[in-house]
Amino acid sequence: MLSVADIRQHLASLHEVPRAQARAMIPDFYTSTEFLEFEKDAIFRREWVCLGHAGEIAGPGDYFTTELVGEPLLVVRGEDGTVRVLSNVCRHRGNVVARGAGTARLFSCAYHAWSYRTDGQLQAAPYMDRVEGFDKANCALPAFTTEIWQNFIFVNLDGKATPLAPRLTDLLPHIDPFQHQDRISVFTADDVWKTNWKCLTENFMEGYHLSATHLKTLHPITPTNLCAKIEGNAHFTAYRSHYSPETPERTPYHPNLPVEYRRHSTLFCVFPSFVVSYASHFTLYMCLRPGAAVDEVAIHWGVAGYVPDRHAPEVAPYVELCNAFNAEDREKLETLMQGLRSRHYTPGRLGPEDFEGTIWDFYQFMADRVGRS
Structure with missing residues (x-):
């Protein structure tokens, strides 16, 4: 070998x-x-790695989940119509947030019920108002660099690749x-x-x-x-x-x-x-x-x-x-x-x-x- x-x-x-x-x-x-x-x-x-066709998530809230080299991903069309590739890992203690595919307005982690909007922002975190200094604004799901080309959804995990379309x-x-x-x-x-x-x-x-x-x-x-x-x-x-x-x-x-x-x-x-x-x-x-x-x-x-x-x-x-x-x-x-x-x-x-x-x-x-x- x-x-x-x-x-x-x-x-x-x-x-x-x-x-x-x-x-x-x-x-x-x-x-x-x-x-x-x-x-x-x-x-x-x-x-740049392709994850699917934008038509697979045609409407607001449509989503599917996948993984790329061990990175759990949530591919979703937001309420604003924007296609995003989000980290599918809860910002609390790291469990997977969403599974499968479907349509949702909120994604709730089944472990401790932290929930996220379609743009990745944290919507709710039960009882965390009792934690001094906790700020929901700092707990959004990370968004990966994404480009739509020919209606196909591409992601770049490290965010350093040059734009795809000119290539x-x-x-x-x-x-x-x-x-x-x-x-x-x-x-x-x-x-x-x-x-x-x-x-x-x-x-x-x-x-x-x-x-x-x-x-x-x-x-x-x-x-x-x-x-x-x-x-x-x-x-x-x-x-x-x-x-x-x-x-x-x-x-x-x-x-x-x-x-x-x-x-x-x-x-x-x-x-x-x-x-x-x-x-x-x-x-x-x-x-x-x-x-x-x-x-x-x-x-x-x-x-x-x-x-x-x-x-x-x-x-x-x-x-x-x-x-x-x-x-x-x-x-x-x-x-x-x-x-x-x-x-x-x-x-x-x-x-x-x-x-x-x-x-x-x-x-x-x-x-x-x-x-x-």
Whole structure:
């Protein structure tokens, strides 16, 4: 097993490797528990991480809870309409305040009944008026740095990341025509797969596996040979997955969707771990974060569409399709983790630029962030 320093040194060496000579990463990149712990601090506490779609909390008081590298979070739309990501830890003795998802005007800690408003301010603390010097104004739930981009909710735990939107300006020409801002949230789910978070990030972002892994689900729609890489930058990677000529139009789509955008999906990754597919009719997104172990990835995923509501007849068949190809990916990625633990595996060459160039972009991001010679 390589040390964290060894893995970082290997990442740093990738800057000297020509793209034409690119190989898959060493197994320890995915299987080292020590490196995962390092990633949590060096990447997930410092980068912008997507938590979900703003449509999941469409009205005042709507909320959901989650966690990120052990930090309990409360994602809520306030009475003022502002989306906030608050610490979900009571300011009294540290218990979790809210659980699950729903709608509330107050969040009351079940331990000692301290209650908080949707903006995080302490509303009530029983009997604390008997404590000399106690000041409710100093007991608000901390708010994390938050940015809404393309209706997605991003958080930066350490509050030091540069703004997100300017990083992604180069991506906009490839995705704005889909009119994603007019798509509503129609489905969400949470899951845990037995694979490393990077394995799923890479899998979502390469078209090489589409025809082999998804022979009956995606190959008839978006075969591997019709994938085309989009030039990315240090903050994202992307590719187009063109539809087979036999594929009928995928509807319903926005009336202003250009004709050429009706015949492909654009898949992109906002580093480190937000992966998305804008198809002509629906958006599929996955918010990925490390799980409890090196071979676990926690997934919050959902679908948004240009439909009147979540009960529109087109929603269920698309979610069914997503569940089918997700199950195929899950099977392959969980056996991948078994293979990566072999002492006899030597990383192979990456595929053509249009099929696996996105993987090389991801490696370069990791090298930039945590590589060290």
